[in-house]
Amino acid sequence: MSSCKVITAKTAGFCFGVDRAVKMTYDAVEAGKKVATFGPLIHNPQVVESLASKGVRVIDDPNQAQKEDTVIIRSHGVGLETARALEESGAEIIDATCPFVKRIHKLAFEYSSEGRTVLIAGDKNHPEVIGICGHCLGNHEVFADSEELTAKLKKSCENSEKGVAILAQTTYNIEMWEKCKRTALSIMPDAVICDTICSATSDRQKEAKKLSEICDMMIIVGGRHSSNTIKLCEMCSDNCKCALVEDASELYSIDFSAVKSIGISAGASTPAYIIKEVQTTMSEILKNQDEEFNFEEALEQTFKKIYTGKRVTGYITSVKDGSDVIVDIGTKHTGYIPASEISEDPNVKATDILHVGDEVELVVTKINDQDGIVTLSKKQVDAQKGYETILKAKEEGTVLTGVVTNVIKGGVLVASNGMKVFIPASQATAHRDDNLEELLKKTVRFKILEVNEQRKRAVGSIRAVAKEERAAAEAKFFETAEVGQTMTGEVKSITDYGVFVDLGGVDGLVRKMDLTWARIKHPSDVVSVGDRIEVTIKDIDKENKKVSLVYKKTEDNPWEIFKANYEVGQTVKAKIVSITDFGAFAEIIPGIDGLIHISQIANQRVNKVSDILTVGQEVEAKITEADLEKKRISLSMRALLPEEEAAEEEASEETNESAE
Numbered sequence: 132m133s134s135c136k137v138i139t140a141k142t143a144g145f146c147f148g149v150d151r152a153v154k155m156t157y158d159a160v161e162a163g164k165k166v167a168t169f170g171p172l173i174h175n176p177q178v179v180e181s182l183a184s185k186g187v188r189v190i191d192d193p194n195q196a197q198k199e200d201t202v203i204i205r206s207h208g209v210g211l212e213t214a215r216a217l218e219e220s221g222a223e224i225i226d227a228t229c230p231f232v233k234r235i236h237k238l239a240f241e242y243s244s245e246g247r248t249v250l251i252a253g254d255k256n257h258p259e260v261i262g263i264c265g266h267c268l269g270n271h272e273v274f275a276d277s278e279e280l281t282a283k284l285k286k287s288c289e290n291s292e293k294g295v296a297i298l299a300q301t302t303y304n305i306e307m308w309e310k311c312k313r314t315a316l317s318i319m320p321d322a323v324i325c326d327t328i329c330s331a332t333s334d335r336q337k338e339a340k341k342l343s344e345i346c347d348m349m350i351i352v353g354g355r356h357s358s359n360t361i362k363l364c365e366m367c368s369d370n371c372k373c374a375l376v377e378d379a380s381e382l383y384s385i386d387f388s389a390v391k392s393i394g395i396s397a398g399a400s401t402p403a404y405i406i407k408e409v410q411t412t413m414s415e416i417l418k419n420q421d422e423e424f425n426f427e428e429a430l431e432q433t434f435k436k437i438y439t440g441k442r443v444t445g446y447i448t449s450v451k452d453g454s455d456v457i458v459d460i461g462t463k464h465t466g467y468i469p470a471s472e473i474s475e476d477p478n479v480k481a482t483d484i485l486h487v488g489d490e491v492e493l494v495v496t497k498i499n500d501q502d503g504i505v506t507l508s509k510k511q512v513d514a515q516k517g518y519e520t521i522l523k524a525k526e527e528g529t530v531l532t533g534v535v536t537n538v539i540k541g542g543v544l545v546a547s548n549g550m551k552v553f554i555p556a557s558q559a560t561a562h563r564d565d566n567l568e569e570l571l572k573k574t575v576r577f578k579i580l581e582v583n584e585q586r587k588r589a590v591g592s593i594r595a596v597a598k599e600e601r602a603a604a605e606a607k608f609f610e611t612a613e614v615g616q617t618m619t620g621e622v623k624s625i626t627d628y629g630v631f632v633d634l635g636g637v638d639g640l641v642r643k644m645d646l647t648w649a650r651i652k653h654p655s656d657v658v659s660v661g662d663r664i665e666v667t668i669k670d671i672d673k674e675n676k677k678v679s680l681v682y683k684k685t686e687d688n689p690w691e692i693f694k695a696n697y698e699v700g701q702t703v704k705a706k707i708v709s710i711t712d713f714g715a716f717a718e719i720i721p722g723i724d725g726l727i728h729i730s731q732i733a734n735q736r737v738n739k740v741s742d743i744l745t746v747g748q749e750v751e752a753k754i755t756e757a758d759l760e761k762k763r764i765s766l767s768m769r770a771l772l773p774e775e776e777a778a779e780e781e782a783s784e785e786t787n788e789s790a791e
Contacts, residue, residue: 210265
């Protein structure tokens with residue numbers, strides 16, 4: 132073991148932006164200021180703890196900033212709204228945003244201002260990416276890899292008229308970025324692509340990759356929540372065994388017995404003193420192992436202590452969606468979790484539940500000593516634990532949650548607690564004829580009805596939970612609901628006489644007359660099944676559990692509108708809506724009709740109304756009478772004729788009558 136070589140990367144440690152932010156923070160502390168950082172200053176627990184010991188607190192909301200504070204905006208930067216809110220807090224603001232990140236902010240703002248869709252390569256939950264998004268004025272989306280980029284570019288081709296601009300998080304994986312650029316140009320040759328990965332990040336990744344190609348093992352030093360540290364670990368894991376440590380104390384749990392060369396690199400947030408401690412501790416460990424090393428004992432430890440079916444604990448060293456997860460289980464073997472053995476839920480991605488550095492329990496499913504490979508299963512461990520949870524839920528009547536993964540003959544399968552629970556069709560929905568396919572990939576709540584302990588299978592019911600929840604909601608409704616109360620509900624069904632609305636546990640009826648002030652042929656002219664509508668409680672029958680509702684609004688009452696805007700003597704334009712023997716009805720406004728009596732249609736005698744007027748015809752008439760109480764309005768077209776013509780006609784009529 133004395134020949135083991137240790138090589139430390141020259142680029143390991145603080146980058147320019149992080150070093151600048153840390154110095155600005157310590158300077159503010161030494162100046163006696165009351166310092167707060169917006170979010171943890173860097174993704175390194177030791178540095179954050181050191182600052183906390185000096186009185187520096189962490190805030191995550193601008194409202195937490197006090198006027199006497201000096202707030203440090205960390206190197207990741209923040210969005211425009213957050214920056215504005217911090218300024219308005221009255222606190223002193225020190226902007227320690229990395230200049231390279233500020234450049235990305237400027238590009239995001241400019242391109243989005245032009246109307247381009249901005250696509251950002253990175254982790255959507257990373258503070259730097261969140262800050263970049265906060266500088267986009269229009270459409271913008273984050274993608275993790277070239278596959279996601281492909282989907283978003285195709286979408287942008289359809290929706291973006293101004294084109295696309297593609298940026299990258301400063302710590303994004305270089306190899307992945309090059310692949311993304313090729314993908315982008317093949318789909319959208321005119322896309323604007325900006326190389327925004329920090330040069331220090333680029334150099335660090337390249338050097339770490341070269342080290343991993345010539346060393347048996349890589350030690351990556353940094354915080355487990357540091358994006359660039361995790362990326363270093365992922366890149367190096369492709370070439371050799373790799374371990375992520377936050378400090379020197381974690382080195383003692385790593386087996387260096389079969390290693391002849393070790394490379395050391397560190398994330399951009401790792402202080403130089405921690406890297407030095409790792410180097411020193413590494414030397415001590417290797418020296419001790421050299422003195423105590425026994426080949427037979429080492430062979431016993433690395434090969435004979437694991438067997439198929441054994442439950443082991445390991446640390447994730449590499450995780451990527453769609454490929455095997457690499458695990459360090461503390462032996463000479465390289466541990467792999469196949470994608471099919473990660474979770475019982477097919478919708479779950481590896482990166483959703485596993486991260487580099489995570490400690491996980493696994494079951495050994497296969498050992499290949501010749502190749503030094505151990506195949507592992509997380510799914511089986513989850514199933515073992517989940518079975519205990521299922522049994523307990525059956526005994527206690529606990530409500531569980533899960534995702535519907537399959538629709539099969541007779542029901543559905545729900546993935547919950549690492550197991551597949553069968554839900555019969557009769558227990559899956561409220562009605563037997565409901566479409567089970569609509570449940571696919573949805574999260575549901577259910578109870579366990581029975582468990583076959585011999586076969587370790589369970590049967591559950593979604594319907595039982597829904598029924599209990601609906602009964603509880605119904606009881607609460609009739610306790611608290613009052614006439615005149617306004618509520619929002621979903622239209623569940625439509626009949627000839629009205630509409631049934633689900634108010635959350637209770638169905639209320641809106642009769643046809645209470646749907647709208649306008650004339651309608653059928654309630655479906657107003658609403659559709661699935662609509663969310665606001666209704667008012669008209670009446671409650673608690674004894675029979677019935678609720679009457681009103682959908683039409685008082686402010687839309689046409690009689691109130693008429694009263695406010697029209698008066699007797701006013702001339703209006705009206706549309707003929709029906710014709711009778713004694714006259715015609717004309718619509719003044721929707722819901723308000725006035726009668727034009729046959730004697731008020733023309734100057735001459737009218738024997739048949741339809742000889743002069745037709746349905747749909749628009750006429751001018753004067754309001755001659757308005758009885759709002761009886762809801763009757765009289766109109767006259769004749770009243771608008773010139774007076775002399777009317778007088779002549781009247782005289783002519785009198786003469787004719789005398790002659791007769």
